[in-house]
Amino acid sequence: MPISILKADPAKPEGYSHLLKKAKSDLSVATEKVIPILRSVEKEGDKALFEFTKKFDSIELSSLTIDPRSVRTNVPKDIQEAFLTAKKNIETFHKAQLRDSWSVNVDGNKLGVKYTPIPSLAVYAPGGTALYPSSVLMGIIPAKIAGVKEIQLVTPPQKGGLPDILVWLAQILEIDRIVTVGGAQGIAAVAYGTESVPKSEFVVGPGNSYVAAAKSYLAGVGLIGIDSPAGPSEVGILADETANPMWIACDMLSQAEHGEDSSAILMTTSQSLADAVSVELEKAFVERPKRLKMKQHAIYENSCILVFPKMDDCIHFSNLLAPEHLEIQTADPYKVFEGIEHAGSVFLGPYSPVAMGDYISGTNHILPTAGGSRIYSSLGVDTFLKRVTYQEVTKESLNRLYPHVKLMSELEGLDEEHGTSVKVRYEEKKH
Amino acid sequence: MPISILKADPAKPEGYSHLLKKAKSDLSVATEKVIPILRSVEKEGDKALFEFTKKFDSIELSSLTIDPRSVRTNVPKDIQEAFLTAKKNIETFHKAQLRDSWSVNVDGNKLGVKYTPIPSLAVYAPGGTALYPSSVLMGIIPAKIAGVKEIQLVTPPQKGGLPDILVWLAQILEIDRIVTVGGAQGIAAVAYGTESVPKSEFVVGPGNSYVAAAKSYLAGVGLIGIDSPAGPSEVGILADETANPMWIACDMLSQAEHGEDSSAILMTTSQSLADAVSVELEKAFVERPKRLKMKQHAIYENSCILVFPKMDDCIHFSNLLAPEHLEIQTADPYKVFEGIEHAGSVFLGPYSPVAMGDYISGTNHILPTAGGSRIYSSLGVDTFLKRVTYQEVTKESLNRLYPHVKLMSELEGLDEEHGTSVKVRYEEKKH
Structure with missing residues (x-):
């Protein structure tokens, strides 16, 4: 049961346009469940947070917050170096996003824009197996560079204490407070504020459906601002006959590794590349069997190789797809990139696999999913800056x-x- | 019953902090009512639009859309000149907001940002007495400058046809299509798309609670992007003893004229200015009695003059208030502006009443209300541009x-x- 390869005829888009139907997460069930939690935290503050943590995490907390500076951490030197390198690169790229305030003369008057940061932010970091320390860098660094003064990290408590890597990151990012409350109650804590948790006016970061439902509900009633909701990870790849099929297969599997609902869509002009990638995928399943079922589900059920007559057809379809990640592995990737209008983050040339941006190159990996890049941007310094217009x-x-x-x-x-x-x-x- | 004047003591903020409690509009009742309308339009398309228009507007439409180029309009020359002047100034200020795509070298790699416009937009314009032609300029010009290709105007039909000014504006703004369907059904038409109405992926513009509920619901399910919800209009004014009390009273009444839930908060260091403004407000009520009850409700119930010991106290409170409009009428307005972090649009000096920005100076008058400027910006070119990050x-x-x-x-x-x-x-x- 290899990956499906479709001969895509732009005159008959009905043959492949089903790929554009992105499943939007339905949060209605989760929302019904979280509303009583939010109400309790709004009304009872800390008391409710202690109780929910006991109930959902089976942990009796003595305090709801941690000052990371007061904690001793032990992170191996080589891991420290890796994260410090990532931090430096993310900082360099995001500092380049800062803009100077400006003014112009319009019809004899001075009109201008002054950029100011939002006042406060909470960054949510999931616990357990969903803990991605790299996402903590991605959420906090742009806000720091924008100049946000009050930043707190929110994360579920863990038996035996928080992972050293998380606390160490909070230390090097100079975060004053970690709120150790997870799920909807963690979001409620920072949105309403309680006796021991200061209120944050903006909340970002991935989480499970309860976290997503709580964020979305509280944003809907105007209490907080949020980032765009995170869906399943996806990659689009534009490639011609010059591309390396084994590398492309690796990149597709790299998305598949995130979950069975992930997807990878290869758009190519080369039937022989398509066939070769399919072979490489099968080889990889044998060679790297970890999470096999999950990866096979993602590749066989949600992924696809489309063979178009021309690269312009590939580009046109890619813009409709508006993938979260887009790789361009062609003889002249910049030429193809000229036609790209809608994508979260683009990876040009043979040596730019998505994983480089996920971890270390410096771009942000918190990106709009499910075709959201047709109207939304990745997380960046702009996410945390406002334009105050003025005139004299x-x-x-x-x-x-x-x-x-x-x-x-x-x-x-x-x-x-x-x-x-x-x-x-x-x-x-x-x- | 004059406007209330409070001696504000920063050591006892409880004396005036009730002013920070902004009423958030509760859309839950309206949402329940609009959901069946949205479902009908999604399912039945044009048929549902014709039926709802007959039911809600008592109008039997023969067509759901108008090509403005096919309509003869008759707008007096002096009105044309006024709007063309506003258009030119709005264009100049918003063109200055465009940014060039850029790249930087980060750790040996090329990382960059390419700015691209959202693909499609619908701008809603309310009908009847709520029709503000100036808002049509404010919604469409930034999108045009951002490069949005598909823009349609959505507005309720009117017996006897649409106002000439609206169609003429669509002509000079080079809009191809006016969708003459109002309310929630108008929003549904562009969000889902029907046989005769193309789908728009982003919807902006003010409207009544049904329009707001429809936008908010459809954004929540991920179908469209929207601007931040529009609430009651508000102005904050920072002034010292050099300010003209009669002018300030006029500026406060200019907000009050929008509706009884509008508010104007004067923050000053001068008790004599406070007293004089109060006298001027009473004089104005006698001299300009149009909409008297509404204006008096806004001024007496929702507005206030706060006399602080120092200008820094005024600035601090203004940043908490985060008013939609902020006037600074002091001896050195730029000095005061340095301390301003949160405001929608700022008006500096004695000759910058809010009405200049509302109509003609070039800044956008679609602004975050209800304290939203602590985290949101006014409508601008950035609203319609995305950052596509890339790397090689x-x-x-x-x-x-x-x-x-x-x-x-x-x-x-x-x-x-x-x-x-x-x-x-x-x-x-x-x-």
Whole structure:
């Protein structure tokens, strides 16, 4: 049962357009379950957090927060070096995203934009097997660079204490507080604030369906801002006959390794590459059998190789797919990239597997999934900055523009006060 | 019953912190009502749109869309000139917001950001007395400048046809299609797409609670992106003894004119200014009695003058308030502005009443309300642009960084495939 290879005819898109139907997570069941939890935390604060932690995590906490500076950690030197290298590269790329405030002269007036950071942020980090220390770097570094002053890390408590790597990361990222409450109750803690947990106005980071439902519900009622919801991981690959089929198979499996609902779509002009990749996938299943069932489900059920007549057809379909990750492994990847409009993060050339960006190159790996990159961006410094617009109008300009404002405010039925507020300044010149 | 003037003591913030409690609109009732409408439009398309329009607007449409180029309009020359001046200024300020794509060298690799527009947009414009033609400019111009290709205007039908000004604006803004369906059914039409209405992936613009509920629900299920919800209009004013009390009163009434739930908060260091503004407000109520009850409700029930000991106290409170509009009328407004972190749009100096930005100066008047400017920005070119990040990793850099990736992927339990996808490239050098 090899991966399905489709001959894609752009004149008959119905043959492959089912691949564009992305499953959106239905959070309604989880939302019903989390609402009572949120209400309890809102009403009872710390007391509710202690109780939910006992109930859901079977842990009796003595304190809800940890000051990472007060904890001794023991992280091997080589692991430290790896994460410090990643941190440095992520910082360099995200610092380049900072923008200076600016102003322009528009019709005689000074108009401008001042960029300011959001005031507070909570970054959620899942516990157990879903703990990805690299995601902690990805969530916190852009906020630090944007200048967010109050940042707390939220993560489920663990028997025997938090993993050293997590606490050590909080230390090197200079986070003052780890809130050791998981799930919906952890999100509620930072959204409402309690006796021992300060309120955060923005919450980011991946989590299970309860975490996602809590974030989405609290954002919907206007209590917090959130990042776009994280769905199954996906990669699109644009490749021609120059690509290495074994490397492409590895990259597809790298997404499959995230879960059985992950997907990898190879779009190519080369039937022989398609066949070779299929062979390499089968070989890999034999050679690397860890999580085999999961990977096979992802590859056989959710993934596909599409063979198009022309690279332009591949590009067109890729823009409709708007994959979270997009690799371009062609003779001239920049030429193909010119046509790309919608993708979360793009990996050009043979030596840019997604894993390089996942871990170390410096781009952010928190990306819009399920076709979300048609309208959303990856996490970045901009996520945590706002544009405060401003203007200083001169008397000369006000006098010149007043007749227009008079007419427009009359047309909108707002001349009595809007119109008057300009008129009184206009009339000043007559005195 | 004059406006309330409070002596604000920063040591006792409980005396005035109730002003920070912003009423968030509860959309739950409206949401229940709109869900069946959305379902009908999703299922029955055009048929449902015709039926809902007959039911809610008492209008039997012969077509659901209008091509504005096919309509003759008659807009007086002076009105045309006013709107063309506004258009030019809005375009100049928003063009200045465009950013060039860029790249940097990070640890030997090329990392960059390419800015691309969202593919499609619907701008909703309310009908009847809530029709503000100026808002059509504010919604569409930034999207045009961002490069959004498919833009449609959605607005309720009107007996006797759409107002000339609306169709004329669609003409000069080069909009191909006006969808003449209002309310939740109008939002559903563009979100799902029907036989005669193309689907839009992003929807912006103000509307009543049904429009807001439909947008919010459809965004929650991941079908569309939306702007932040529009609440009651509000202005904060920072002023010292140099300010003109009559002008300030006019500016406060200019917000009050929007509705009885609007608010105006004057923060000042001058008791005599506070008293004088109160007197001017009473005089204005006598001199300009239009919408008197509404304006008095807004001023007496929702507005306030706070007299602080120092301007720094005013600034601190203003940042907590995070007003939609903020005027600074002090001896040195830029000095005060330095301390401002959270506000939608700021108006500096005596000749910059909010109405100048509402209509003509060039800044956008679609702004975050209800304290939203602590985490959100005004509508702008950035609203419609995404950051597509990209990277090209070199072989040298991959070889150097692989040992780090190996350790990190092992730590996260993803070495089998993530690690391997880098390893196969690393090992290439040995052959």
